[in-house]
Amino acid sequence: MNQVGVIGAGVMGEALIAALISYGTAPGSITISEKRKDRADELRTRYGIKVEDVATNVSKADALLLVVKPQDMATVLDEIKGSINKSAVVITFAAGKKISFIEQGLGTGNPVVRVMPNTPTLVGAGMAAISLGAGVSADQSKFVSGFLAATGKVIEVSEDLQDAVTATSGSGPAYFFRFVEAMVDGAKALGLSDADATTLTVQTIVGAAKLLDESGKSATTLRENVTSPNGTTAAALASFESHQLGDVVAQAMKAARDRSQELA
Template sequence: MGEALVAGLINSGSAPSAICIADKRVERLSELQNKYRVTPSTIENIATDCDAILLVVKPQDMGALIETISPTIPATTLLVTFAAGKRSAFIEERVKPGTPVIRVMPNTPTLVGKGMAAISGGTHARESDIDFVTNFLASSGEVIVLAEELQDAVTATSGSGPAYFFYFVEEMIKGAIALGLSEAAATKLTIQTITGAAAMLNESGKSPTTLRENVTSPKGTTAAALETFYQANTGEIISAALKAARDRSQELA
């Protein structure tokens, strides 16, 4: 995800040399420097080198990172957190009073320019901060601004959402193979079907309900398949899965 954000900053007009990156993995740092011509730094020094810092670490590592950099972060430096579940208040309480913080929940399709990101400003975030983050994230997908109390629901929907679709694709491929198709054929048929269906959702202007109904003939093959989903209470399972992800996001706060 960090690399996708670097690419997004460059695509939105930031000079590569003005982007400082730090990574505990020396090989990875060198790789990104060579690929994007960005400026390497250290976790200890980056706080004094930049006007905005993107915090792209696992939730459990955020506390230690903030403890390391907080002594040297000026109160005017924008901090942007990408850690699931970590509220802006978690960071605000550990840095200088008045420091602007923005919380972002992206997703992995950002890596191919099809991401979905939701951003929320903390107590001291300025409109210019929101605009800055929106601008560079928009270069790798869609962006919405939401109240922070909705971020756990966002995590459950778009943050974790790609994995739900990957799982569904996995199971469709397995099912198609069980019906006699080769793995190559099953994979191509399934992935292109998912890709085409997503394009229809984006481009047709029709609701998913309408699109589903349009392809479902009474007592036809699609109806038979959907009835299996209905009998298994698939809708309730999906709702329960989203709730579980939402609850876990709240636990990570």
């Protein structure tokens, strides 16, 4: 892509800018449009990118990243449809908004790629799932997968699974953070200081995740390996099961999936 436009330069927008540069996109080929002048100036200084008004940006972009909130998407589409480069691939990061919503909102026939990222993208450990709309070329698909790979891992799914992706990896980091909060609170209730409870919990979680990622073993196998019959771990896991942890998690994920569907 000779020119990449980014609409919305919040935290996720910045992470994607960094990914584009890591992928090999020249900073001078990246242009952002951001309402907050101080934020736009900050990113221009930090990354050496360009800043333009929306109309100018979208008219030049070969790839256009829409990094805006779902509730703002309709307004943004209405704003850009009169100026957009008709051959640009449009890449949307808004939860719940279908490819058809983007296509209809633009009415320009631009090819659309829908992406569900997550917040670990900010530290290069993200998980992104992409769905390709009609007319997306092989080169455009390769570009999207390529720069997203600089933020972590990427998979391609059919669009009807994007709500399930949202409930799994999109919202998933918050489930993890909530579990960490509960573990820290539990450790403090057992007498540990806040600092020690936090250190013990965070390092345990980080180490367990690294072991799962690098060992090649399933979560089930690793759980069984650390669980001695009638031991301390078995007692804790029995408590989880008595409170139907699996059902609680499944119900939470379904709630997230249903909300994603409502956002459409």
